[in-house]
Amino acid sequence: MFTLLPNQNSPRWWYHPEMADANKLRHHYVVRLTHWLTVLCFFALLVSGIEILISHPRFYWGEAGNAAMQPLFVIPIPASRATVPTGYNFVLPDQNGWSRFLHFQAAWAVVFVGLIYLVGGLVTRHFRRNLLPAGGDIPRFQWPTEAEGxxxxxxxxxxxxxxxxxAFPLILWTGLxxxxxxxxxxxxAVILLGGQQSARTLHFVLTVLxxxxxxxxxxxxxxxxxxxxxxxxxxxxxx
Structure with a gap:
């Protein structure tokens, strides 16, 4: 009969020695794997997101937003879609083709990794053991040191x-x-955020956070x- 309770004699795939003796391992293999995959996805999203931002570094609130409208705020970088002659012989930094493709692929990858982390965290009790504060921890703040951390x-x-x-659910929501x-x-899903331009602005703010x-x-x-x-x-x- 299947059980989610850790047992040293359990042959189930979710069992790990860490679940029997938390002092042997600092992090469960599910946490380690999803951590580094998330790092790769995050940097892919960040690089591609910056490239997308260069195309139009102006942010608005509401449904619409364009160069003729007053922005909510502007990132002080030169936009790549400035007025240029028709026959120019240089390459603009605006390359939304590869950046959007990479951004979308990395976004779905991080969703998949996040689901693995969520299921793994519930099964291995990672959230309860490592993330949920205990009652006695609330009034106490200790700076982690190499010896005690x-x-x-x-x-x-x-x-x-x-x-x-x-943060991650919100940034996924605003992206979608x-x-x-x-x-x-x-x-x-768009109306609740105030419009597509509002979603874009919130997406940027969440990225900064x-x-x-x-x-x-x-x-x-x-x-x-x-x-x-x-x-x-x-x-x-x-x-």
């Missing part, structure tokens, strides 16, 4: 939960809302012992 403090746990269950196909099939999270995440890893923490995310070892 064997678990996430409450601020880290809440941040990771926010990224996984709030920019699609004409989604707008036709599920118009309410995720980049900020990435910088903070790497900084915390560095302060807590970069080599040890990186090795733990590759091999799973806590030592």
């Amino acid at each position: 064997t678990s996430y403090n409450v601020l880290q746990r809440l941040t990771y939960l926010g990224v996984v269950f709030v 809302a920019m699609s004409p196909a989604i707008a036709s099939v599920a118009p309410d 995720l980049v900020g999270f990435l910088v903070g995440h790497v900084a915390m890893v560095w302060l807590a012992g970069f080599r040890k923490r990186t090795r733990a995310m590759i091999t799973g070892d806590s030592e």
Whole structure:
């Protein structure tokens, strides 16, 4: 009979020694695999997203937005679609063909990876064990050190939960809302955001927040012992 409870004698595929002795492994193999796949997808999305942004670095609120309208804000970079002569002999940096293709492929890849992480996190109890703050953790804040940083403090746990269950779903929603196909099939998904241009603006803001999270995440890893923490995310070892 199938069970989701960890058992040292269980031959099931979801069992891992980590589930019997949490001190042997720092990270479950599902967490490690999805972590590095997400890193690859995120950088592909970031690079392709920047290329798409160069095409029109102006943001609006509502359904419509174009160069003749007053923007909500403008990114101070030169737009690639400036007025140029018809017969120019240079290549504009606007290459939306490959950037949009890569962006869409990486987006669906990260959705697939996210589903694996979600199922794996529930089955292995990763969320409850590593991300959900315990009652005694709430009033306490400890800075992780290389010697003591064997678990996430409450601020880290809440941040990771926010990224996984709030930021990523929202950035997926806003990305889909920019699609004409989604707008036709599920118009309410666009209306709730205030329009397609609103979705684009929110998508950009969420991207900035995720980049900020990435910088903070790497900084915390560095302060807590970069080599040890990186090795733990590759091999799973806590030592």
